[in-house]
Amino acid sequence: MITVTGQCVAAFVFGTTVGVLVQRSRWCNTAALRDAMLFKSYRNTKALLVGMMILTLGFTGFITVGNGNPMRFDVGLNQFIGLFLFGIGMVLAGACTVSSWVKTGEGNIGALWALLFLIIGMFAFSLVWSSTYWPPAPAAMTGQPNLSGLQFGFADALTLQQKTGIPAIVFGLVQFAALFGLYRAILRKERAMQEARGQVPAATSRSSSSRAPAAMPETAVGAAMAGGAGAGGSLQEEA
Amino acid sequence: MELFKKTLDPIIALAIIALLDVFLFLIVGAWTVGGGETMIAGLVAKYVLGAKTLARIPFWSLVFTPTWAYWKIYISLGMGFGAFVAAVLSKEFYWRVPRHLSEWVMITIGGLLMGIGIRMSFVCNVSTFFGLTPEMNLGGYLAVSGIVAGAWVGSLIYKRVLEA
Numbered sequence: 001m002i003t004v005t006g007q008c009v010a011a012f013v014f015g016t017t018v019g020v021l022v023q024r025s026r027w028c029n030t031a032a033l034r035d036a037m038l039f040k041s042y043r044n045t046k047a048l049l050v051g052m053m054i055l056t057l058g059f060t061g062f063i064t065v066g067n068g069n070p071m072r073f074d075v076g077l078n079q080f081i082g083l084f085l086f087g088i089g090m091v092l093a094g095a096c097t098v099s100s101w102v103k104t105g106e107g108n109i110g111a112l113w114a115l116l117f118l119i120i121g122m123f124a125f126s127l128v129w130s131s132t133y134w135p136p137a138p139a140a141m142t143g144q145p146n147l148s149g150l151q152f153g154f155a156d157a158l159t160l161q162q163k164t165g166i167p168a169i170v171f172g173l174v175q176f177a178a179l180f181g182l183y184r185a186i187l188r189k190e191r192a193m194q195e196a197r198g199q200v201p202a203a204t205s206r207s208s209s210s211r212a213p214a215a216m217p218e219t220a221v222g223a224a225m226a227g228g229a230g231a232g233g234s235l236q237e238e239a
Numbered sequence: 240m241e242l243f244k245k246t247l248d249p250i251i252a253l254a255i256i257a258l259l260d261v262f263l264f265l266i267v268g269a270w271t272v273g274g275g276e277t278m279i280a281g282l283v284a285k286y287v288l289g290a291k292t293l294a295r296i297p298f299w300s301l302v303f304t305p306t307w308a309y310w311k312i313y314i315s316l317g318m319g320f321g322a323f324v325a326a327v328l329s330k331e332f333y334w335r336v337p338r339h340l341s342e343w344v345m346i347t348i349g350g351l352l353m354g355i356g357i358r359m360s361f362v363c364n365v366s367t368f369f370g371l372t373p374e375m376n377l378g379g380y381l382a383v384s385g386i387v388a389g390a391w392v393g394s395l396i397y398k399r400v401l402e403a
Contacts, residue, residue: 007310011311017321019317022322075377086356086357087388110336118276157374
């Protein structure tokens with residue numbers, strides 16, 4: 001059993017390593033979704049999928065043998081609605097929870113501003129929650145469906161294993177295969193795009209310019225939006 | 240050191256992070272950021288408003304009681320520290336300030352929406368992609384659906400703003 005101090009030290013060492021790796025790789029979760037949707041650019045998306053594949057095997061593997069600390073709280077519509085709002089916010093801010101810390105560490109005042117208002121947003125929600133008590137506090141959750149609270153109960157690889165008797169790793173392998181299929185589909189799409197560019201460069205050039213924002217060429221927007229330097233604020237700096 | 244001279248392949252970076260996250264899952268819990276940020280919000284509120292005033296807001300006693308002894312805070316602080324060290328060593332640290340009012344407005348609204356979204360859902364993007372979904376938690380699939388839909392709407396808004 002690890003002590004509280006040990007937990008905090010382990011978390012800090014992990015966080016520091018993540019900070020170094022994300023800063024050096026210019027990886028960004030916001031870009032993983034936004035660039036795939038807007039620019040058909042998958043650099044960050046592929047890395048996200050590789051990470052998820054490794055984690056799926058690791059987590060479900062250890063859950064199978066009774067190890068690990070899975071998150072436990074009821075699942076509800078609040079997860080969909082909350083992350084929907086979060087998704088809009090991260091694209092507007094040009095940074096997610098990871099890149100806002102990483103970019104702040106690089107000296108980006110816009111990212112620090114995003115963090116400040118993220119904290120203000122959390123505090124504002126705490127005031128609203130104290131009147132509505134929705135969604136239910138994790139301590140009040142039972143793991144059973146509570147439809148009046150828009151909660152569906154609790155389910156994960158461990159509950160699947162307990163209810164079906166099938167090892168969690170089997171379900172993990174199914175999810176791994178689905179993620180790998182998505183990864184391969186992206187690779188195929190990238191190859192097709194490269195071939196199309198090589199065969200008809202003039203047509204590609206025309207279609208690119210017609211889709212790009214008027215203020216800057218698409219390549220510049222894509223590079224600026226790829227999350228390399230700065231929250232949304234850095235877009236014009238790089239253009 | 241080569242790491243600080245050229246950009247690292249993000250696939251290698253995320254593979255290393257995922258392996259470390261598996262170890263973190265074994266000793267304390269999967270990587271998450273929103274919980275630590277909420278605790279930081281509580282600690283800031285406690286400092287600004289005072290413990291007595293904060294105690295009158297039920298959220299800060301029923302859901303999150305502000306304390307520094309919460310491991311998730313140190314993931315966030317570590318990320319900022321690690322990025323600062325990496326940026327300095329690779330000579331990439333410099334002050335960047337948004338130049339246009341529209342950028343400040345978008346970052347402000349974006350930050351608020353992220354904060355509200357995290358608290359409403361009890362999860363952030365990190366626990367969605369690097370915790371709940373790999374644990375095959377139903378909440379992870381709902382959260383992924385939400386964040387993808389939100390990012391799509393956000394991208395449309397962002398594109399409009401850039402084109403204006």
